[in-house]
Amino acid sequence: MQNPRDILNEIFSATSVFKDKSKLSPDYIPPRLPHREDKIKELGLAFKDVVTNPGSSSQRVIIVGRVGTGKTATSKAFGQEFKNIAKTRGIKLEYVHLNCHRQRTLYLLMLEIANQLKLPIPSRGLSSQEIFELIHEYLEKRGMYLIVAFDEFDYFLSTSPLEDIYFLVRIYDELNTTVKRVNYLFIVRELGIVTGLDKSVKDHIMRRVIEFKPYTSAELQDILQDRIKEAFYENTVMDDVVKFIADTHGYDKGGTGNARAAIETLEVAGELADRDNSPIVTLEHAKEANSRVNPEASILLDSIRYLELHDLILLRAIIALYNKERREFYQMGLVEEEYKKLCEELGEEPRKHTQVYEYIRRLRSMGILSTRQSGKGMRGRTTLISLSIPISPDLVDFIDKELRGRLQ
Ligand SMILES: Nc1ncnc2c1ncn2[C@@H]1O[C@H](COP(=O)(O)OP(=O)(O)OP(=O)(O)O)[C@@H](O)[C@H]1O
Ligand SMILES: [Mg+2]
Known part of the structure; x- marks a missing residue:
């Protein structure tokens, strides 16, 4: 069902696949964060006391997760809604989200909290501690509570002097207040940096750990489908595009599980469709987008340079198949046949099946290939292999040159 606005918009922007980039x-x-519902619930439970028993304690929670696993998006969405719910229950609660990479020192962080609370700070040189005291007074006077999220906290931990770290996590030991008004949400990519800290600091931060796992391909598909509904016109993005992008980034398929990279690939694929005046985003657009977005793309040639001879022969064989048949997937058996043929031509002894399988896994982990299991309709279960990178003539030349170099 389209609303009138969408219908009319479509007429005026017929040349684009994007409805709202x-x-x-x-x-x-x-508005929705698929597959992070349980994390929002965990956050709600962790901070529940702030609303049901305000002032009794200062909560500390740490979120840990790799790049693009939704830490920032989820905590912001949580903060916004939690604040609303507190309000309906008569609790004055503010949620302040800080980025330690942007506010690089304790002083700048304190200033930013004040700023977000719209609390003016006199410009005479106050110390971080003094600013914090002003913030606390401000909360006291208004009977308010605060959740502060320190995003990219790894950065603060690795660059700040120990005394600043101490101050930040142990503020209440110094302030001697009975009503606890400030609660903490720390966000890091890895726990390593925290576990390496002094025990007293560590124990303060690691009260409650919430882990964000890298997204699987199926999870990324749901995330992408949601965004497609919001950003693209209906039926402009084919399902195979979504599946390809999700498989490339899905953690269970050898990807990094990074939703940001997946969404960015989708966006670039859309731009490429517009460039080609194509009414739909095709698999080819997605593949080209992938090679542009994939942070590994620029080092792809470098990694090919370091491939061992038989990885390289196998890759060349798959490219030969692709150039002949232009199919999306090739059965393992077919790939092995082509590989053996090429070995003979090059005067090389072909490796055994298990070894070839290892090469496939290696190429897959490098983002060069993707694999999946054949479904019903094919006799027996077999591995299907597909190229994840666009095959340009330049790339083929490069590989051929490498091969010749190795065989001399
Ligand atoms: N579950 C989800 N549903 C919808 N969009 C998501 C989801 N998870 C992440 N995203 C989107 O993916 C992108 C990256 O997410 P986010 O910035 O929250 O990751 P992050 O874990 O904070 O990464 P980093 O460690 O690099 O800061 C954002 O555009 C975000 O909106
Ligand atoms: Mg983030």
Whole structure:
């Protein structure tokens, strides 16, 4: 069902697959966060006391997760809603989200909290501690509570002097207040940096750990489908595009599980479709987008340079198949046949099946190939292999040159 606005918009922007590109921007927080529902619940439980028993304690929670696993988006969405719910229950609660990479020192962090609370700070040189005291007084006077999220906290931990770290996590030991008004949400990519800290600091931070796992391919598909509905016109993005992008980034398929990279690939694929005046985003657009977005793309040639001879022969064989048949997937048996043929031509002894399988896994982990199991309709279960990178003549030349170099 389309609303009148969408229908009319479609007429005026017939040359684009995008309905609203801003919905793909990294700062946009979507109304739903598929597969993070349980994390929002965990956060709610962790901070529940702030609303049900305000002032009794200062909560500390740490979120841990790799790049693009939704830490920032989820905590912001949580903060916004939690604040609303507190309000309906008569609790004055503010949620302040800080980025330790942007506010690089304790002083700048304190200033930013004040700023977000709209609390003016006199410009005479106050110390971080003094600013914090002003913030606390401000909360006291208004009977308010605060959740502060320190995003990219790894950065603060690795660059700040120990005394600043101490101050930040142990503020209440110094302030001697009875009503606890400030609660903490720390966000890091890895726990390593925290576990390496002094025990007293560590124990303060690691009260409650919430882990964000890298997304699987199926999870990324749901995330992408949601965004497609918001950002693209209906039926402009084919299902195979979504599946390809999700498989490339899905953690269970050898990817990094990074939703940001997946969404960015989708956006670039859309731009490439517009460039080609194509009414739909095709698999070819997605593949080209992948090679542009994939952070590994630029080092792809470098990694090919370091491939061992038989990885390289196998890759060349798959490319030969692709150039002949232009199919999306090739059965393992077919790939092995082509590989053996090429070995004979080059005067090389072909490796055994298990070894070839290892090469496939290696190429897959490098983002060069993707694999999946054949479904019903094919006799027996077999591995299907597909190229994840666009095959340009330049790339083929490069590989051929490498091969010749190795065989001399
Ligand atoms: N479950 C989800 N549903 C919808 N969009 C998501 C989801 N998880 C992440 N995203 C989107 O993916 C992008 C990256 O997410 P986010 O910025 O929250 O990751 P992060 O874990 O904070 O990464 P980093 O460690 O790099 O800061 C954002 O555009 C975000 O909106
Ligand atoms: Mg983040």
